[in-house]
Amino acid sequence: MTNAAEFSGVTQSYGETIAVDNLNLQIEEGKLTTLLGPSGCGKTTTLRMLAGYITPSAGTITINGVDATRLPPEKRNLGMVFQSYALFPHLTVADNVGFGLKLRKVPAAKRRELVLHNLDLVGLAHLADRKPKALSGGQQQRVALARAIAISPSLLLLDEPLSNLDARLRVQMRSEIRRIQAETGLTVVLVTHDQEEALEMSDVMVVMRAGKVMQTGAPATVFTAPANRFVADFLGYENFLATADGSLLTVRPEHLRVGTAGGTTGGAPATGLNLPAVVTDSVYRGVDHIVTMTATDAAGQQTTLVSTTRRDTLSSDQSGVRPGDRVLAQARDHEIVRLAA
Numbered sequence: 001m002t003n004a005a006e007f008s009g010v011t012q013s014y015g016e017t018i019a020v021d022n023l024n025l026q027i028e029e030g031k032l033t034t035l036l037g038p039s040g041c042g043k044t045t046t047l048r049m050l051a052g053y054i055t056p057s058a059g060t061i062t063i064n065g066v067d068a069t070r071l072p073p074e075k076r077n078l079g080m081v082f083q084s085y086a087l088f089p090h091l092t093v094a095d096n097v098g099f100g101l102k103l104r105k106v107p108a109a110k111r112r113e114l115v116l117h118n119l120d121l122v123g124l125a126h127l128a129d130r131k132p133k134a135l136s137g138g139q140q141q142r143v144a145l146a147r148a149i150a151i152s153p154s155l156l157l158l159d160e161p162l163s164n165l166d167a168r169l170r171v172q173m174r175s176e177i178r179r180i181q182a183e184t185g186l187t188v189v190l191v192t193h194d195q196e197e198a199l200e201m202s203d204v205m206v207v208m209r210a211g212k213v214m215q216t217g218a219p220a221t222v223f224t225a226p227a228n229r230f231v232a233d234f235l236g237y238e239n240f241l242a243t244a245d246g247s248l249l250t251v252r253p254e255h256l257r258v259g260t261a262g263g264t265t266g267g268a269p270a271t272g273l274n275l276p277a278v279v280t281d282s283v284y285r286g287v288d289h290i291v292t293m294t295a296t297d298a299a300g301q302q303t304t305l306v307s308t309t310r311r312d313t314l315s316s317d318q319s320g321v322r323p324g325d326r327v328l329a330q331a332r333d334h335e336i337v338r339l340a341a
């Protein structure tokens with residue numbers, strides 16, 4: 001494994017506020033790494049330190065093995081795409097894409113070749129002579145992406161690049177960014193607060209909270225084995241149960257089934273969860289059915305549990321439950337995640 005960038009003991013503070021706290025992180029070459037977390041977790045500050053827009057209060061940042069901690073942005077050979085696109089309105093699409101190449105004094109003929117190549121890569125070569133105002137939001141984002149990669153950056157940094165697009169375009173651009181990253185072999189660092197976006201696009205996910213890394217790993221690993229309650233909660237685990245020994249268990253809503261007296265959910269699990277509960281709400285939504293329950297866990301604490309069942313797997317017992325019904329909250333052992341403290 002080769003690291004395109006590395007943070008070693010990096011801290012960024014503003015007075016008494018610590019935005020990033022002793023960060024140690026490796027960005028693998030040729031991978032798409034997402035920095036994921038809620039607002040204020042330090043992910044954008046981390047990206048801006050990597051870009052050179054912020055100098056860390058402590059620690060070292062290396063890019064391709066070179067200490068870049070105090071290098072200005074223009075000396076780092078990085079491409080960056082912001083959520084606002086930041087296109088020059090008075091320049092054509094082609095001139096926007098070629099702007100960084102012109103600053104680097106790339107000869108005109110070579111510059112035209114690179115501009116057309118990168119516009120073709122994002123599917124916009126036919127709009128080379130248009131101005132940004134004549135483009136849709138998705139097209140403007142593609143131009144910003146083409147401009148960032150035209151300079152052959154060591155890393156491509158994306159700061160919430162899809163947040164201003166509608167839902168359909170966001171899904172489309174996720175696929176486009178993955179395709180471009182695969183075709184070019186670029187190392188990409190993407191900042192997002194969207195769990196679905198991170199899961200779909202990442203080779204490596206870095207989940208952050210309060211300036212610290214909570215968990216790093218492949219999306220499937222982080223999703224199926226969250227390291228702690230914060231990561232589990234952030235990724236959509238809704239059911240948390242304390243055990244008698246003080247540890248914590250969690251089950252995703254789609255893995256929690258509802259069993260009733262005299263009925264089954266395909267058979268109670270031989271091992272795992274089989275907890276008495278009382279239904280507080282039952283909602284049919286067409287594609288699925290949501291049952292909310294209260295139960296007392298092994299530590300004697302009352303907790304709320306949520307079960308989501310797809311319509312095509314819904315049993316008559318589950319569809320017939322009503323508030324006040326006494327049921328069993330059930331999950332198989334392999335569906336239960338045991339969390340660290």
